[in-house]
């Protein structure tokens with residue numbers, strides 16, 4: 001499969017030359033019957049002067065100028081962005097929301113990564129599950145091997161929760177390979193740093209829930225992070241999840257207790273380990289600490305900004321001690337990692353798009369997705385496509401859908417307002433067959449409709465009972481932050497969805513992600529372009 005891809009890549013690279021030779025030859029042989037080609041000037045003026053026409057021709061010119069680099073190891077740096085739960089409908093809706101926030105209709109807007117030259121589709125299923133979970137999918141992306149739902153970096157023959165089996169069948173991750181090559185490495189997430197996606201960068205466990213405790217013979221995820229043995233250890237770690245690093249009788253700076261039963265303070269253990277190694281190991285846990293980072297004088301950085309997950313982006317201003325945004329963390333991580341000539345590997349997860357959806361809040365899911373696009377923009381601005389491969393994808397989708405026939409520019413979080421019916425003076429709120437209005441965005445399952453005013457924390461929804469099915473939302477401002485969309489099938493938490501997700505890429509090897517591929521291909525593209533494997 002890889003060989004075919006390279007062959008295709010070379011054919012694309014040399015396509016211009018081949019076409020030129022061919023047309024030169026055919027001119028001498030069969031010049032008599034060549035029909036006249038229409039030029040754009042033959043087309044109706046309204047057609048050729050249309051911005052759709054012009055923009056598309058410009059897009060072809062831009063795409064034709066993109067160079068394809070198949071050279072193994074050409075990507076000195078590799079950055080993998082994972083929007084947890086950022087399915088295609090989430091990307092579309094986030095794009096419209098971002099455009100509308102800037103006063104545009106929205107549909108035409110492009111998120112940062114949508115301007116990348118290559119895109120493809122990714123099949124996300126786990127080896128034992130049609131609709132996947134984040135542990136199996138993150139393992140596929142970071143180890144190159146698909147596995148079961150719920151397990152991290154152990155192969156598909158290991159049963160979930162089988163400690164002994166997991167010790168016999170571990171998988172090596174891209175972060176370990178990068179560390180062994182002397183590259184710098186970083187992990188950034190808005191979720192707990194011990195949560196499935198970030199944990200897949202460094203931990204090997206048959207149960208993703210072992211964040212701060214594991215059965216005898218196995219090590220919990222937080223301990224594995226501190227003891228990570230490849231190279232000189234992970235250089236930059238930022239996210240939430242302090243509680244898994246602190247004993248249960250220790251209260252943190254925001255008044256929350258630790259979770260560890262073994263009495264070990266892993267934050268102190270991390271500081272001791274890396275201080276002993278001779279460098280300046282810096283631990284931070286709030287906005288002030290983040291603002292105070294001295295890039296030149298920091299060799300290792302551990303930032304744990306929340307007891308559990310960090311705040312939703314829209315809710316960030318409500319944090320007691322202050323938290324940096326995903327884009328700020330991404331920019332700082334790149335600055336810190338960019339100090340090595342051997343390059344770096346960075347994993348950035350927007351972990352809470354997924355949580356917004358699970359709680360049935362499109363508002364929180366979409367505002368986090370927009371912030372993820374901001375973080376990608378930071379990475380695009382601070383790196384070069386010559387030597388840095390940036391990949392943007394999702395681990396899986398969610399059951400959020402964009403439906404009805406809303407008129408162009410209708411607020412994406414609004415009720416469906418259709419184009420004028422014949423004879424109607426104004427566009428009007430559409431009514432369903434039950435006589436009630438409905439929103440463009442709804443969920444196929446979950447907790448269902450609720451409204452918490454201007455709350456910016458989707459997790460409020462778990463306080464109240466399931467109210468799935470049709471509701472009268474006439475009086476609700478569905479665009480307000482506390483609105484939770486209707487859901488069809490009643491469930492205590494909205495679920496992941498099983499359709500393909502997108503992948504967008506820029507830099508050496510980016511073209512290898514074109515087409516419809518299995519999710520584990522992402523590791524192999526990073527390993528090839530990033531020179532992680534021969």
Ligand SMILES: [Zn+2]
Pocket residue numbers: 085134354355358496
């Ligand atoms: Zn999820």
